Amino acid sequence: MKIVRLITYYLLGMISIFCVSIFPQYFSTRGISDSPGYFEQLIAFGKDMFKPESWVYKMEVSKAGGAPMMEIMWPAFVYSMEILAGALLIGFSVAFLLALGSAFLPAFVLRPIKKVLDVLESVPDLIVATLLQVLSIFIFKKFGVDLFSVASFKEKAYFAPIVTLAILPLVSMFKILLLMIEEEFLKVYVTFAKSKGINKFNILVKHVIKNIMPISFHHMKIIIWGTLSSQFIIERVFNVHGLTHYLLDNFQPITVFVTLALIFSPFYFLFQLIDFWLKEDQSLSYEKRRGSVWQKWHFHNILEWAKLSLENVLFLIKSINLRKLSPFRPFISSLFLFGRHMKNWKFALGALFFIVAISYSLIYSVTTDNHVDQVRLHYSEDGVKLLGAPPHAPTKPFFFGSDKLGFSLFDQLVIGAKYTLIFALLIALLRVLGGLLFGVFYAFHLGPRTQHWLGKLVDSIHFLPLSLIAYILLAPILMPAFTGFGYEFTYTFTERILLEMFILTILVVPLTTVLLGKEIKRVLDYEFIASARALGGSKFHLFWRHIFPHIGPRVTILLGTQFIQVLLIFIHLGIFKFFFGGTKLSYDPMGADPPMSMTHEWSGLIGELGRTTIASGRYWYLWILAAFILAIFAMQLIIQGVKEVQQVKVGVLYKAPRVRKQRAKKQAKEVQSAPITKECFNTIERNM
Known part of the structure; x- marks a missing residue:
């Protein structure tokens, strides 16, 4: 039975890849008259897959017949997997060793380590790669040693990509292991083991690590x-x-299918085998038994509701408080909740960044009509002596410098802030709201077996790179096609924005659905939910009055993490010149301008970065990356603030205020110098 499920889920994943592979061709031909529809192209692609001549890799810049597909893609796949395996091995190994060593450090040493990890998590991978290139250039200029070599057709580069790629799993896994080891040491069995005289190292190796591995x-x-x-x-x-290289060079449906299938297949079978090894499917029998009991109770509940008389229904309707159903009530509650969170300095600082950045961007756009200063040639005051040509360094004529065309970087960052931040927040909000809506359906209406099946199916998404899928689907939408007289978009500006928002949202909604659905199920197991059901509470009442207040902070945290993920996708797409709202290309035989963003959003400036840019000494381009770092760090402050407010709400004091500490010290001195009476004891207890 397990083998059947394993093959079934794999086939469903391959069918999804097959359906996705045709989307770039469909979007690129949608505006052409008499172009076939999606299903027609899908059927034609399915028929071509059985023809040997279709499995040929042909470079678009070449007129030759091409080579067999797997002769080109398999060595490329092996090369990519070597880099990935090296990065994961180094990252997870170093994280594991650091976590083991950190378990023996005192608390005052661990606190700054955790803060450093929070900061490192806010640094995107592109920034790490850029900083490593800056370091490589500095060492090469200083000592003549090329630390990070760039790959070519003849030579393969391993050191630089592996080191850069290993930082993400190292930081993330180290932080997770550190938190799990701390939580595990607070459990009862650890205290019992200590009482038996077992030292901390043996407890860590023989018990704690074994328990946190699943x-x-x-x-x-x-x-x-x-x-x-x-x-x-x-x-x-x-x-x-x-x-990546061969996919971009031959962006055809068969190449897309082979690339995604090569990535999906090994990871799917590897993790499924580990799943079976950990015996996690044993929980299905428990869920099945629990589900049968719930179905019987649910059927009995329906019969009870059917017995309600008309008088009781009318009484319930009359007892509804119309003021609580006011359309302004959610808005007022949100303002009250926002005001309570603003008392936390981390939440307030992060929120103020977004408020100030978006407000200033909107005011600047309204007052200047999105004007960007441009200086082609910078002359002295006499207008004769040429001082510089673009790109201009900071201070003259622009404080933050300019790009290759002489446009002010600061003006572009200010104008693009509203597009970058607002639409990233909006996409993250749609992901969370969509996941919450379908998560309610997942928890209340689907049986345990269906939930398990859907969870396994959605889990397969983890084996496909999100940025790669976004690139495949958005490439024909955001990039204009050459018509012979210039570049023209297939879709309008509004359609491009809506399609990009829809694609970036729908790719993650299945994951947020299962995640929030499981959170709702967890709350449904609480005893007070059973009491509310026994009193006749409807599903809407259970969710709105009992479940949502419990998962509200987690939903806010999920919103923040999704915002950071959207910004990272913007950065990744910007590397390939795919900008939010569309990429503006110019056609000029005498010298065309570089690709530009139509909205000046921040990823439109990412394409300016590169090894040659840093090597030529244009370090002011790092302002672009600094803007992304500030936005990500501000959102992490908001997430941390929400966590701390929630901890205080449930009675966990994460940090004692300074006034309380001073008051406690003063009371301790008074207690030592005076006899303790009943009135004194009551006063101290009241002030604590």
């Missing part, structure tokens, strides 16, 4: 998923001729 495995899948997306960019930055 949970670590689940986190590994998410980390590997993020690492796969990062590899898509790292290969581009370091000119690695892996799967």
Whole structure:
């Protein structure tokens, strides 16, 4: 039975890849008259897959007949997997060793380590690659040693991409292991083991590590998923001729299918075998038994509701408080909740960044009509002496410098802030709201077996790089096609924005659905939910009054993490000149301008970065990356603030205020100098 399920899920994943592979061709031909529809192209592609002549890799710049597909793609796949395996091995190994060593450190040493990890998590992979290139250039200029070599057709580069790619799994896994080891040491069996005289090292090795391994495995899948997306960019930055290179060179449905299938297949079978090894399917029998009991109770509940008389229904209707159903009530509650969170300095600082950045961007756009200063040639005050040509360095004529065409970087960052931040927040909000809506249906209406089947199916998404899927689907939408007289878009500006928002949302909604659905199921197991059901509470009442207040903070945290993920996808797409709202290309035989963003959003400036840019000394381009870092760090402050407010709400004081500490010290001195009476004891207890 397990083998049948394993093959079934794999075939469903391959069918999904097959359906996705035809989307670039469909979107690129949609605007052409008499072009076939999606299903017609899908059927034609399915028929061509059985023809040997279709499995030929042909470079678009070449007129030759091409080579067999697997002769080209298999060595590229092996090269990419060597880099990925090296990065994961180094990252997870170093993280595991650091976590073991950190378990013996005192708390005052661990606190700054955790803060450093939070900061490192806010640094995107592109920034790490860029900083490593800056370091390589500095060492080469200083000592004549080329630390990070770039790959070519003749030579393969391993050191630079592996080191860059290993940072993400290292930081993420180290942070997760550190938290899990701390939580495990607080459990009762650890206290019992200590009382038996077992030292901390033996407890850690023989008990703690064994217990956290299954949970670590689940986190590994998410980390590997993020690492796969990062590899898509790292290969581009370091000119690695892996799967990414050959996919971009021949962007045809068969190449897309082979690329995704090669990535999906090994990871799917590897993790499924580990799943079976950990015996996690044993929980299905428990869920099945629990589900049968719930179905019987649910049927009995329906019969009870059917017995309600008309008088009781009318009484319920009359007892409804119309003021609580006011359309302004959710808005007022949100403002009250926002005001309570603003008392936390981390939440307030992060929220103020978004408020100030978006407000200033909107005001600037309204007052200047999105004007961007441009200086082609910078002359002295007498107008004769030429001081500089673009790109201009900071201070003259622009404080933050300019791009290759002489446009002010600061003006572009200010104008693009509203597009970058607002639409990233909006896409993250749609992901969470969609996941919450379908998560309610998942928890309340689907049986345990269906939930298990859907969870396994959605789990397969972890084996496909999100940035790569976004690139495949958005390439024909955001990039104009050459018509002979210039470049023209297939879709209008509004259609491009809506399609990009829809695609970036729908790719993640299945994951957020299962995640939030499981959170709702967890709350449904609480005793007070059973009491509310016994009192006749409807599903809407259970969700709105009992479940949502419990999962609200987690939903807010999920919103923040999704916002960070959307920004990372913007960065990744910007590397390939795919900008939000569309990429503007110019056609000029005498010298065309570089690709530009139509909205000046921040990823439109990412394409300016590169090894040659840094090597030529244009370090002011790092302002672009600094904007992304500030936005990600501000969102992490909001997430941390929400966590701390929630901890205080449930009675966990994460940090005692300074006034309380001073008051406690003063009371301690008074207690030592005076006899303790009943009134004194009551006063101290009241002030604590």
